[in-house]
Amino acid sequence: PDVAAxxxxxxxxxxxxxxxxxxxxxxxxxxxxxxxxxxTHGGLxxxxxxxxxxxxxxxxxxxxxxxxxxxxxxxxxxLEHIRSLGFRGEALASIxxxxxxxxxSRPRGVEQGSQLSAxxxxxxxxxxxxxxxxxxxxxRNLFSAVPARLKFIKSRNTEISHxxxxxxxxxxxxxxxxxxxxxxxxxxxxxxxxxxxxxxxVEVYGLQIAxxxxxxxxxxxxxxxxxxxxxxxxxxxxxxxxxxxxISFFVNRRWVLSRMLTSAVEGAYHxxxxxxxxxxxxxxxxxxxxxxxxxxxxxxxxIRFLKERxxxxxxxxxxxxxxxxEPE
Ligand code: ADP
Ligand code: MG
Numbered sequence: 001p002d003v004a005a006x007x008x009x010x011x012x013x014x015x016x017x018x019x020x021x022x023x024x025x026x027x028x029x030x031x032x033x034x035x036x037x038x039x040t041h042g043g044l045x046x047x048x049x050x051x052x053x054x055x056x057x058x059x060x061x062x063x064x065x066x067x068x069x070x071x072x073x074x075x076x077x078x079l080e081h082i083r084s085l086g087f088r089g090e091a092l093a094s095i096x097x098x099x100x101x102x103x104x105s106r107p108r109g110v111e112q113g114s115q116l117s118a119x120x121x122x123x124x125x126x127x128x129x130x131x132x133x134x135x136x137x138x139x140r141n142l143f144s145a146v147p148a149r150l151k152f153i154k155s156r157n158t159e160i161s162h163x164x165x166x167x168x169x170x171x172x173x174x175x176x177x178x179x180x181x182x183x184x185x186x187x188x189x190x191x192x193x194x195x196x197x198x199x200x201x202v203e204v205y206g207l208q209i210a211x212x213x214x215x216x217x218x219x220x221x222x223x224x225x226x227x228x229x230x231x232x233x234x235x236x237x238x239x240x241x242x243x244x245x246x247i248s249f250f251v252n253r254r255w256v257l258s259r260m261l262t263s264a265v266e267g268a269y270h271x272x273x274x275x276x277x278x279x280x281x282x283x284x285x286x287x288x289x290x291x292x293x294x295x296x297x298x299x300x301x302x303i304r305f306l307k308e309r310x311x312x313x314x315x316x317x318x319x320x321x322x323x324x325x326e327p328e
Pocket of ligand 2: 022025026085089091092
């Protein structure tokens with residue numbers, strides 16, 4: 001691949017977990033209800049994602065690896081109403097610039113599957129393949145041709161834990177999807193896919209903590225659609241962690257990182273004089289997409305709200321009410 005392609009790829013693909021993120025989002029966008037992830041050597045040797053989503057027609061396989069080709073956003077106005085997780089059409093192309101990628105897919109109800117692979121920016125011919133319904137994407141030897149990037153990669157275990165954490169977040173956001181994650185052939189994480197956030201909490205935090213979680217109820221949709229609906233779970237003061245990294249936020253089911261949102265949850269505890277410990281929480285924020293900007297950065301874990309203070313206040317109130325209703 002040319003230098004420009006590799007630089008662009010660096011924006012999206014920082015480490016194995018970034019590849020996993022893009023592939024998982026594609027599987028979710030494709031309506032998958034089952035997603036399997038296989039990692040070898042922390043994802044550096046192999047990342048394989050198998051889903052039972054809508055699949056890719058044979059004639060569209062080469063497009064999937066082409067930069068700025070997306071089947072999801074037709075024009076710029078659509079950006080205001082993004083419903084899918086992906087919209088830039090550059091993830092797969094970027095991954096293919098820094099790894100060997102093979103794609104195998106069969107759309108639902110289509111008799112014959114097909115496959116294609118890409119190595120060093122060269123895309124192969126599409127050939128027939130015995131594929132189950134859905135899509136399997138295999139990414140091999142990530143960064144092996146980008147020594148500068150490889151230098152920044154931490155130990156295998158660090159990369160596994162980044163992937164693991166990320167997959168937990170997507171599982172929390174999508175309790176109706178059955179996730180199965182393997183590292184070196186050993187299962188490291190799985191969710192039942194029963195649609196219950198409580199079930200995913202058990203898998204992520206263990207039964208003991210899950211039993212200490214209180215439901216955060218959704219308020220009614222107010223007249224003003226810029227006001228968010230907050231749902232989720234937050235921990236009783238008897239359950240806590242040693243750092244803030246166990247508060248997860250999903251905005252219209254997109255995982256986001258935000259100090260502002262974190263401090264809203266913490267503010268609820270502080271307002272009840274529960275200080276000094278870090279709560280565990282999963283907060284879903286449902287909000288009119290037109291008051292959001294998800295287009296901040298290619299990696300997209302940042303988000304901007306038009307009316308930040310309202311979101312802050314809504315979270316603080318919802319968490320506080322949950323704590324007040326079930327004090328111990
Ligand atoms: P984006 O998600 O922004 O559209 P990507 O580079 O991630 O761009 O993917 C390119 C295209 O490949 C998608 O628009 C979609 O049409 C197709 N695609 C990728 N992964 C899958 C998948 N798992 N199932 C179905 N289609 C997929
Ligand atoms: Mg995508």
